[in-house]
Amino acid sequence: MFDREDTRQYYIRREILRAIASHTCADIYQNDVLRFSFLLILCDDAQDWGRKGIKELYIPKDHEYNFNSIKLELENEPYCCTFSDDHSVSDVDALRIVISAFKRQCVNYRNLFRDGLDTSSRNFSFNRILEVKYTSIADVVTYTLTLRVSADDQTKVIVSKKREKFCSKIEWEEKKFKNDKMAPILYSEFKNIATFNIDDNFEEISVILI
Numbered sequence: 001m002f003d004r005e006d007t008r009q010y011y012i013r014r015e016i017l018r019a020i021a022s023h024t025c026a027d028i029y030q031n032d033v034l035r036f037s038f039l040l041i042l043c044d045d046a047q048d049w050g051r052k053g054i055k056e057l058y059i060p061k062d063h064e065y066n067f068n069s070i071k072l073e074l075e076n077e078p079y080c081c082t083f084s085d086d087h088s089v090s091d092v093d094a095l096r097i098v099i100s101a102f103k104r105q106c107v108n109y110r111n112l113f114r115d116g117l118d119t120s121s122r123n124f125s126f127n128r129i130l131e132v133k134y135t136s137i138a139d140v141v142t143y144t145l146t147l148r149v150s151a152d153d154q155t156k157v158i159v160s161k162k163r164e165k166f167c168s169k170i171e172w173e174e175k176k177f178k179n180d181k182m183a184p185i186l187y188s189e190f191k192n193i194a195t196f197n198i199d200d201n202f203e204e205i206s207v208i209l210i
Helices: 004-022 036-049 092-112 169-174 182-190
Strands: 063-073 079-089 124-135 140-150 153-161 194-198 204-209
Touching: 004 036, 036 063, 036 079, 079 092, 092 124, 092 140, 092 153, 092 182, 092 204, 153 182, 182 194, 182 204
Parallel strands: 079 124
Antiparallel strands: 063 079, 124 140, 140 153, 153 204, 194 204
16 A cells, blocks of 8 residues: 555656656547646647757758747636747748648647547637748738637637738639738648638638648
């Protein structure tokens, strides 16, 4: 039999080890924001965005990255978690790399927070906000991409463009984008895992993950 201190240590270490094991396993359903595994998932993603790849050790980075915050609102249920950061890029290739990495995160979060029998017991909403500033020779355009996960709506990414339209009605229907760099990248990256909607003013795109 364990004495009191050994019992205490057992429960502490069991929780720690379960969090370490479960936070990298996509088969485990995450529906409680107060678990250590939830915190580890967010910390991993926050660290990963600033981590250098092998190429970047020898080639200067062509974009800037800033981690902003992980904000937890725990006063009342459902709790709210908001993860935000931003990138500044200066060419289409860098923009595509950022959006491709964001898509992988979206897919990962969709799997971890997927809908199921216990969706109604999910005690949180989750917002993953990425701001991308694209600087070209002619202009600077700011995009905001927000992944939204909640218990009462489909998981989706809302993409807005500051004070500008993405395209015309004909361009949207034909999926041929002439004056915007983000829209064709979004479509090529998400087309196999999502459906697309756009608002009446062609200023906000909804990418609904399926």
